[in-house]
Amino acid sequence: MLKPSIGLSLEGLPFIFFTAMATLTFALLDCWFMATVLLVALFFVLNFFRDPERVVPQEPGVAVSPADGKVIKVETMRDPMTGEDRTAVCVFMNVFNVHVNRMPVTGRIARISYFGGKFLNASFDKASTDNERNSLLIEDGDGRSWTMVQIAGLIARRIICWSEEGDSLGRGQRFGLIKFGSRVDLYLPAEYEPTVRIGDKVFAGQSILARKK
Incomplete structure (x- = not known):
């Protein structure tokens, strides 16, 4: 929507x-x-609750950040939607960041899975598996799958996803938010590699997070 x-x-x-x-x-x-x-x-x-417009890169073969914030992890993690080990880029949003989340790539939302969990500090490793979270499996135009996970944290206790299964959205398009910040994890397909490092500051819908190899 x-x-x-x-x-x-x-x-x-x-x-x-x-x-x-x-x-x-x-x-x-x-x-x-x-x-x-x-x-x-x-x-x-x-x-x-500010929601500024963003200039979305039109370059083919790239994925943009789904959230504003700081990159806190770039490592291999178990994809909660596919069960595969994939490279994940984790972006931590503090209370001063924009909280609106955006699509990393153009694609169709194939599946959405919500888990009502704990509210640990979103920067903790266990937040990926223990915290309240909303996972979206995205299929891009080339048939590749991407997984994006909205994770609630210590302060943020309300995940909102405006999109529904079957929706087709463009790169950089708004799909949800996490009230008062938290974290979004993006699991990359094997054909893509991250272009960011831990500590990098990124902007949703604008900063390139990964590029096709």
């Missing part, structure tokens, strides 16, 4: 409205301390 872009994620509007109304109420009551605190909170809520 396509999501309209207004510069903010629609899922953030209730938080924004509530915080703005509370700020206005305290200001009208001359409770300036609370009004100031809530105004600062409103700034952070607006920052959390």
Whole structure:
């Protein structure tokens, strides 16, 4: 399902409205301390749910990052959807990153699997297998499979996926978000190799994460 872009994620509007109304109420009551605190909170809520446009690379044979954040892992891991050992690139999103997730490649969502787990720090190794997560198996135009996993963390406890099984989406297209950050893992097909290293900062839909060999 396509999501309209207004510069903010629609899922953030209730938080924004509530915080703005509370700020206005305290200001009208001359409770300036609370009004100031809530105004600062409103700034952070607006920052959390921002959804800027991105320039998606048109180069063939590349995959873009599914999330904003920092690369915390580039290693061989067991793909939860195929059961194969694959190279995985893991991107950690903190609370200051954009939380909207985007498609790494053009393809069809063949399968979606949700697991309600724990809420460990998303940077921990066990987060991949123990935390609440939502896995998407993507089939690209050449028949290759990609697995993308949205992982909830210590603060982020709400995974949202707008797309459904059978949807066809383009590279860089929005498909979901994780409220207040967390982590997204991307498992690469054998024909692709990562172009990033641990510590690299990446942007969803814009930074090239992998390239065809």
